[in-house]
Amino acid sequence: MKRYKAIIFDLDGTLLDTLTDLAEGTNYALRKNGFPERSVEDIRRFVGNGARKLIERAVSPDREEWALERVREDFNIFYKEHCKDNTGPYPGIMKMLEELAKEGFLLGVVSNKPDFAVQELVPEYFGSLFSSVSGEREGIAKKPAPDLIWEAMKNLHVEREEAVYVGDSEVDLQAAANAGISCISVAWGFKGRKFLEEQKAEVIVDEPFEILRYVIQ
Numbered sequence: 001m002k003r004y005k006a007i008i009f010d011l012d013g014t015l016l017d018t019l020t021d022l023a024e025g026t027n028y029a030l031r032k033n034g035f036p037e038r039s040v041e042d043i044r045r046f047v048g049n050g051a052r053k054l055i056e057r058a059v060s061p062d063r064e065e066w067a068l069e070r071v072r073e074d075f076n077i078f079y080k081e082h083c084k085d086n087t088g089p090y091p092g093i094m095k096m097l098e099e100l101a102k103e104g105f106l107l108g109v110v111s112n113k114p115d116f117a118v119q120e121l122v123p124e125y126f127g128s129l130f131s132s133v134s135g136e137r138e139g140i141a142k143k144p145a146p147d148l149i150w151e152a153m154k155n156l157h158v159e160r161e162e163a164v165y166v167g168d169s170e171v172d173l174q175a176a177a178n179a180g181i182s183c184i185s186v187a188w189g190f191k192g193r194k195f196l197e198e199q200k201a202e203v204i205v206d207e208p209f210e211i212l213r214y215v216i217q
Helices: 019-032 040-046 051-059 065-082 093-102 115-126 147-156 170-179 193-198 208-215
Strands: 006-009 106-114 132-136 163-167 182-186
Touching (some): 019 051, 051 106, 065 115, 093 208, 106 147, 132 147, 147 170
Parallel strands (some): 006 106, 006 163
16 A cells, blocks of 8 residues: 655755765856865755755855855856766665656655756656656745645645655755655765754655655555
8 A cells, every 4th residue: 555646856865966066066166266165075064955055155155146146157057067977876766766656656856956957867867757857946936945846746636645755854854844745854865864863854764665665555
């Protein structure tokens, strides 16, 4: 018996390990504009709220907006060209997704990553497994606002009790709560099990196939 009809996934830190490419794109933009580079661990702490917030945190929140915008533009230009250089699915992800699809689950992606990157990366690594794919774009609030999740639910034709969100961060927990749906937190992502426990995550999995076991009773 299936607990849900639809499973909606975060992308960075949940399905794909994008950290190295995010760090390289950020540091390229920082260097080009005369700012000091950041470590990969810094970038790990900065991600989760979209590219705009990533750059703001990497530069410094008190910088003038024109300086932040210049760095963001350079990041976007570089990342469009290099978003797949070091990126790939976490071990076990592809097999888990194929099994979920085989079991008849509807699959979606909701990410705070720029939509241009989401629309390129998801088909590149996962083919046509996902029926709804959404990233950050103008005109719709990003996570932790519920809007992107609600959009995915509408696309998948499911109600709140029929959907679950899967993510690796506190932003994902908040977004799922705001959307009124359940959340599965993954310990292999950017934040880790200890952090998720501190955030009072109710369901934490350590391996992709634990998701499959959880959603099928």
